[in-house]
Each structure stands twice: as C-alpha cells, then as structure tokens.
Amino acid sequence: MTDLKRPLRPPDWFDTHRGHVRPDLATARAAYEVALGQVPRWAHIALHARNWLVRRAGLKTPDMGQGMADLPVVAETDSRYELGLEDRHLTFTIETRHTDGMAEVTTRIWFNHWTGRVYLALVLIPHKLILRSALRRLA
Secondary structure, X not given: OOOOOOOOOOOOEEEEEEEEOOOOOOOHHHHHHHHHXXXXXXXXXXXXXXXXXXXXXXXXXXXOOOOOOXXXXXXXXXXXXXXXXXXXXXXXXXXXXXXXXXXXXXXXXXXXXXXXXXXXXXXXXXXXXXXXXXHHOOO
C-alpha cells in the first residue's frame, strides 16, 4: 500500500456513482477490478491520449494497462478498496465500497495547483461516462 498524503481539508471536488453487484463479486476489490480493471476500448484510447498529453506537462502517468487497476492502493478491506495518486496539479482517490449487493464508487480530488482545475474540466465528461459504463459491468 502507498502512503498517500491527502490534504487535511475536505476534497475540492467529488462524485459518487452507484450500481448493483452480482453475487460472485464478494469484495470491493473484486468489484473494482471488474468495473475498472478493464475499460472499454474507447475509454482505453481516451486514457492513453490523456496520459500522452499530461506527460508532456511533466505530470505522473502510471501504467494502466487496459484499465485503472495499476494505480497505487491506499486502503483495502473486504468492503472498501481505495486507490490514489498525488501529483503537483492534484491529489485524487477512487474508492469502491461494496455493501448489500451494491457498489459505490467515489472519486475525490484535491487541487494542488490551478492546473488541476483545468485538468478536471477536460476529463469530467469522459470520467462520468467511464464510471457509468463500469458500474453496468457489475450487474
């Protein structure tokens, strides 16, 4: 697990998406890996383009393979799985909670520089589309 240094203030932005989880996905990690470990081809292309762009600006771009399963793990229990990354423009976490046949995916962002706000504005629509598509794969 990584020692992510989250800012001590509440996140500057967050969103939560919920969906039903089929019975064979018994943990938050299993749900996350099915939902976001493999993303659709269009989302993989978008993530690859995003990584190419932000690398030019000197920002971190973890190897995400076909999805987002390679992000550093922040915390893990059977019902909660959280990954995250800190960079000079923003710090973010993506947390999956699994309870009572439902998955809840919450993204939290703390802006560390004004460029973090620009980055969020550019990725917000694809972010929402990817998460909605991901949660449909869990049912």
